[in-house]
Amino acid sequence: MIRTFLNKTFGIRDGEIYISFLMQIYIFLIINVLLIIKPIVNALFLSELGAEQLPYGYLMVALIAVITTYFYNRWVKQFSFLRVTSLSLLFFSFSFIALGLIITFANLGEWLLYTYYIGVSLFAVITTSQFWILANLVFNSREGKRLFGFIGAGAIAGGIFGGYLTSLIASAFGNVTAIIIAGIFLLVCIPILRKIWSIRIKRLSSYVRAQRKYQDTETQEPAYKIISKSKHLTYLALITGFGVIVAKLVDFQFSDFANKAIRDPDELASFFGFWFSSFNVIALCLQLFVTNKVLSKLGVASTLLILPLGLAVGSLLFLTFPELWVLVIIKGIDGSFKQSLNKAAVELSVMPIPFNIKNQAKSFIDVAVDSIATGLAGLMLILFIKRFDLPTTYITVIILLFTFVWIILIYKLREAYFNSFRQNIRRNLVKDSIKDKPHRKETAIGLTRSVLQSGDEDEILAILDRFSIYKIRTLRSEIIALLDFPSNKVKTEVIKQLYKYDKGVAIEKIKPLIYSNDDQLVQAALSYILEHSSISQYSFFNEYLDHSDPYISSSALLCLSEEISDNQNLSKRFNLEQRIVTRLNDCFINDDELRAAEISKLLLTIANAKLEKYYTYINVNLQHKNPIIVKSAIEAAGLTSNEQYTKILVQYLAEKPYRKAAINALKNYSSAIANTILKLEKNDELNNDAKRHIPTLVRSFNNQKSVKILMRLLKSKDVIIRFEATKALIKLKSQNENLYFNKRRLKKEIIKECRYGKETLDALASIRHMLASDVSNNLNIDQKRELKIARKSIIVVLDEQLITSLKSIFKLLALLYDEADIEVSYSGLMSEVKEAQINALEFLDNLLQSQLKEKILPLVEYYNVNSDDTSVKSQLQIEFMSEYELIRSLLAKRGKRIKLEVLYLISTLKDKSYRTLVHKQTFQKNKEVQEFAIKTLAILDQQKLVNH
Template sequence: MKMKSGMIAQTFQRFGEDKEEYSKVLFLVLYLFAITSASTIGRTAADALFLSHFGASQLSFMYVPQSAALILVGFLFQRISPRFRMDQLLYVLIPALSSLVLLSRLGVGMDFKWVYPVIYVGYDVFNFLMVVCFWQFATSVLDQRKVKRTIGLVGSGGLIGSIVSGFGLKAVAPLVGTSNLIFFYAGMQLIALVAVIQLTRRSDATVFAVRKQQPNASSKKKQLAQDSKGGMFHHVPHLKYVAIMSAALVITLTLIDYQFKVILKSTLENDALAGFMGSFYGYSGLLALFVQLFIAGKLLTRFGVMTAILVFPIALFTGSLGVLLMPVLAMVVIVKGSDKVLGDTINSSVNQLIMFPVPPEWRNQAKSFLDGIVRNGAKGIAAISLIALSQLLTTPQFSYVILALLTVCIFAAIKVKGAYLQALLSTLKTRGHDLQEGQLDLMDPASLAVLTGTLTHPDKGQVLYALKILQEVDGFDLMPHMEGLLLQHPAQEVRVEALRYMERVRPAGQEETLLAQMQQEGYGLVQAGAVLALSAYAKEEYLDEITARLTAEDMDVKSAAIAGLIKYYGIEGMFRAVGTLKQLMESAHEDERTKMAILFGQIGIREFYKPLIPLLRDDSAHVRKYAVQSAALLGVTELVPHIVPLLAHNETREPAVEALAAYEEKVILPLLAPYFEMDAILLYLPKVFERIGGQAAFDVLVERYPASGFELRDKLLEAMARMRKGISYMDAKQIEMHIHLELDLYWKFTAYQRDMGAAEGYSEVTEAIEQSRLAMIKRIFQLLGFMYDASTISAVYVNWSEGQARQQANAAEVIDQLASGNLRMELAKLMAAPRIIAPSPTVAGAGGAGAGASREQSLPNLAWLYDQGDEWLCQVIQFAAARHGERIALGKASGAGSGDSGDAASAAQVDETWLSDQMERIEMLKKVSLFEGLTGRELAAFALRMEQLDYPQGSTVFQQGDPGDALYIICSGRTAVYQGSEKVNERVAGETFGQTAILTHRLRTATVVAEEELVLLRLDSAAFYDVMFDRTGIALEMMRLLSRRLRSKLARTAAEPASQAEQEVAAAMESAEAEATNAHLMQSETILRRVLILQKIDLFARLSQEDVIKLAQVVEEVEYAPGESVCRVDDYGDTLYGIIEGSIRIHKGSETFATLGEGEYFGEMAVIDSGLRSADCTAIGRTVVLQLHRDQVFALCFQNIEVLRSMMQVLAERLRGML
């Protein structure tokens, strides 16, 4: 009984949550009931009247005009219906059809012979129009996220209509006569009109809006290119197989219908025939209702659309085989009955579901094509075939033809799956194009010509890049380019790189050249490079010259002399250098110790590693950073225990990762395994394994997953995703086990959230649980990305979590097609579950004494949640429990008065005073607009890094012109803001200042003075970016926030009318020639040219050489004419643009926001935030841009936190004054 009452309560809860949706479903049920009843009544009346006045021989000839009429009406409907709103079309169509039906009754009453063939054909046309309109209307009205759950209920209206009208016909036909059934036919159509009116009132008018594609001038060429790729079959890839399947089924069912009616004609007529058909429709309707309510839904949910699509044709195949073997009346009735029992239930639902993924602008056309042309055309073919075959075959022998057609149908149904999945994916918002692989052939003559030509370029960045690449080309001699070019280059960095090349290759006869470089005063780096290069020759005559540099004032020259003597002059050199080396290592000056840290890498002698250890432990982060870089060059395993702790510090984390990843995989992995137990560096180990990148490293991360905490799991998945490309084997069963682990946790957290949501005073805990649940969902999809195509799963997750109703429904359907077995069932359950968790009715309804019971019930919930080990959740639970006089200790929740576990509680928990202060800081941060949208969990990381400062009255916090490097929140007191001597503003408790400065490091524009005793919380800019270095998700969320603010600012700007000059440009654009675009050939010269251009763009300056080459392979190069629009307001944005040549005006109407030139970029807001463009971007003159799609930006740029930082600063600069 408890189970039943629980199910009833759950059912009522679901109806309560979706009251609006289910009210629509009920009226759709009434609508389908009415038109199905009308169809049954009209079809029965037309059949009975025709068969009573004409013989069986004339029956076969009726299929031809029937099919021709249906094809003609279907074709006209397909052409005309898209021009009108479906609701308005029904307001006209239904009364018109009802009037024609009543008019036909007059013809029957006058016993005109021609009326009976006309209504035999006409009623079928009317029924066809009513059904087609219903499903097009229903797809607009229904919420596509819930359609799998509701379509069964909607479909039951048709079954109930068949049952009621069927049994009603048997009772009513003898009483009123077959002719008067026509009045009932018209009446049911009018009932359908009432349902349409009610549904229209309950639906947003926009769902019926006629979608007209009106591309703007800037996108017309692109639109034409897309249209040229294909029409309806291109946009609905599974349509051709559905058409084949539908045609085969229609012809089959027509032949079965002929068999059925011929046999009936030989036994029954007039009212007896109408009564039998009524009983047939009634009983088959009852069976169909049973299938719809108890089988169809489970079949679709458990096995999916692609399995259900095979049920009907296989059933018909089996029945027709039975007719062939046993040609008796009962067998024909069973086969015909399967049309009602399976065709009108499972097959009907499948036919609607497979069209839901299709975009609305193509869906109606496709459905009209199938219903009006394919199915009716197939009826015509069947009719013509009947005329011929009825003369050649006996009734049972038709089964041979039927079996052949069903074989074709089953084959087409199998082929639908792949194309259907393609259609689903095409409706999802994907992240642009897949990264293409290509190779940069540096031995290609054209590439070498471009590179050597670049050596003469005035831009040092391009010269350095070309120089580094040429050094990697086997057999290429750079010496002809040294004298008079590289060694004389105005940029010191270029000359230093050239000297490094000379040190490595030691070209003969260049000693005097190097001596000359050593003498160049004022160029310390050049002198140092020359000392090392000359030392590489190891000639005795230069030993004293090099030794003399040990006393040089320039530290670069001095350290180069030490390195050269130790590295190239053996014992003698070490003897001369060791005194200076020891002195510098023990120096109190940071810069001198830094040079020594660099020195060990320059020396490169593995045995000479021990002096590096103290530098790896140096108090200066700067020294440690360069020491670990030198350790990476040495590659000595004894240094690993000294490198690993450096992962805990932001300043040394990146070089430490690189240093550990430089070891051989088989050597370093066993050494790293024990560090998974070290909390301080635990979260940063996955990054090391990612950089190692081999199969063994990947397997270690997979193995560590179940035993890891929530935050570490996120890091593991992030690393595994980036390693995936180089992995040859993944254990799908193990990955699936991890998914089930997350799913099990998800449902437990959901249950606890439902209980906690109603408990008074636990809102923070509920919020933390919600954040954990969302993180679990993300991890589930990340894990799925290792079992299936990662880009597909990524698109599914984005559309399911962020998309509109249709995209969410299609995302769920993709998973339904990809997954199988128990995993498929669990994922379907997850994706169908409500996003918002309502409080438990039992707990929510508790009051008075019940409230105490609710509090007691919350205690085990707190204890279990606390035991999960999530640091933030534990802190929130402890805070909430302390507020209610409870304590959490060793997984137990106890009242404040219990003293037996107090010591354990103290050991297990953080200081309550500190925790209370931390929570207050988080609440303050929530009110800061800069952090809007961040969760409490994310804000906690910033709160930890905040510093409390006290200022006496009259003291200065900072002065105008000081470097802006921090954000301040006023805890208590009041400040005055001065510009010069004028007071321009004041700030009080709870307010902030310095939001822009923390992002941009600009100079302060005002002076802030304490007018009262002042308590501030200060968040330093370095700490701010440190947090984002650790959690790139926070950086992305803040970038989205800044992007949305900029969009909002632009949206508030009223678009002014375009000037006359702009209108003339727009007119000229209409007649401009097609834009000249690069063919995007993967030729080495083209790639290399792009590589060199990308170096100009600040955004990509911090990418590695490998990543820049990948980027060059995938970007698209596009040229725009003067005045041509690159993108317009409200265009969908998924592309970032970098300017190669020319300039771009960013504007809205006639108001210009910015003018961007060569090396600058735009469109980052659309890439970060997706959505519509917030401004117009127009080429001022001839402009060439590189186009980079959203997936490429995320794959290559957002893995580099420096790029994130760069983009955030660009956004902040544009928003300056808004924060």
């Protein structure tokens, strides 16, 4: 019950409770100490030296911090993180206890006041920085997003407790007692730190090694150089700096107004303690109930904007009402949001940085940058308050200016943050091969020329095939020279290439090729001569139609049929129809003696002539035993553009040998075939192998109607068609930038696909539960085995459909977002590398809009990252169904393949309660499902008779 509460309320999952509470107690004690020491030291400093000395304190903090950072970074490189942190806690503990003794037995001089004022500032940045580095090491980015809110609540609770404790103890027992208690609290932190290290860091040693394996010479450079080479770290450092400057300016205004209003040191300490604690109460509420939700909804970058925007609004209010109560509000915004929303977002923003760099750079940012910014704030205060003697209300204008720059930097950080995740995903993925560097254009042409001059047949044909969509004039002489190549295939392809050059190129070399006794070469040569020579059409056909060589005469007849679309007089003059009839008669008489090429040419001639009464010859040869003739019949059917062939040609998509021919044939119908395709799909009359190639066909039309048809195919019950449709849409978008894609419609399709994936997971969980808890005691061993096989068959199909559905989701996302970002995310999610999966999830979490994120991330996380985690299952709200509900759902919502598997399961169960469901399937438009449903119904009826 407690686990469920922690999971639902704070997002804490199994195995994270103990470590989360340890981390929370650790930061609770650190901040508790800070909120005890800081009000006391601040009150002593202000009482003895006055608010006008604060700017000098800020400058000294900056100077000492830079020196401290230099030595601290050397210690970090030489000693372990555990040792450095433990020694830091010991040093500050003894220093605070010494302060209590000094106050008791001696007087605090000016230099000691400055020393402890600086020491408290360093304590705040060093110990909290160490804690968050530890948190970054203990938790990954996904865990951090869920748990930093809960853990950060410990810091805020420490602030509340420490502030009120200071107010209580300082009033009742004096400041010394409070300081001694603070020193003892710090000593308690050390065993907690060591416990965290022993139970978590050692278990994650492989992760640490994985992070450190990327360490190179750059990490041995000074921290400021490491930061300057990374846009991510640079923007983070600047954001930290501007945030600190604004905070110090706000703090000065608040302290100055409070000091003028309250003169007694103990009362002033009590005032500070009360308000600091009150601010932390607000921060605690935000942290517990708002932070995680805001981070999930807005992402890291947008969450970072909340604090500067709030301070800007508060400053504008102060310009109107320059009073203490307004400063309390501004300080409240800074104190509440900074320690809750902003702190969690900042710590998450550094997550993508590798640990070895993070340890060095973050320490520098948290200590040096923070302190240097404090010093700059001091300089500004000295300049404006001392030099120009301006009222402190003028500081508000500076605050507004700095918050404006702060907001701009956050927008800059967003893209750098995404880039860091991209780099992490790529770095963590296992590379199967290294991509070659692109060749320069001159090098590519040189290699091509070499292949054309000395390559073999296959190499040359491959080059010519790539040239089929463009021409390179610099290779003209090499291409023409190939007309002397021994291979007739090469010569045929070369002739096709020559159409791209000037009319009549190499005509004298082509004319002799018509006597080559190679059907394809003769056809290509004659077509080129007809198109590119000076000979008239009439002279051409007079010379070649009645040629004694059958290779030439049949090719010339095919050329005639191709020309009549532009000149119908040719058909009458040369008796095209009579010539076709003569050749058809020859085919019936000498069918066994005719070459396949002659039959193929005759089929194409009939198709070009558009003589429907002879289409039966095409119909007959669509069933021919010779694959060459079948391909020609398919091509001929496409040339006719006759509606009777559309369904036949679509079914040929299922057969690999004829698939390319069928796709090319169907292209002749253009987008007019759309309604036929949609009707076949709706009636579930398409073969599974045919389905996957229909979107490719539709894509080939390359127009806006293609997009419309593919979007309609996304509504298909068959996940294969939906996936292929998404692939086709991606290619259409890349090929034609002018096409319009309705983003609102795409979002709806993504959400619908997510719903399909969720239903698939529900079905899988239900049927696996049935397998694990099978209580079919009334069945014999063979029946149980058969039932188990039937259920496992459904699992196999559902698993395949789930994977295909996930692919579809990411393809659709690529239409809404940058395709490269989605591809790298999908690669990371599907990787076996844990860190790649986590980085990909976090990248998507920040990239996607909230509505899509809420649907996609739980689905992906359940499937791929934490499918065994019961808290993830509860987050996705997996629903277990009874077998009857499952079968009813699958029969109602799924396509042919799953329906057949479910009907087989019903026939195995032999349960008559399914009779109504099976009976409905006998009315299915798909004949295969209909026939199997009738057989299943017969089995159930037979079982009913046996029972009677």
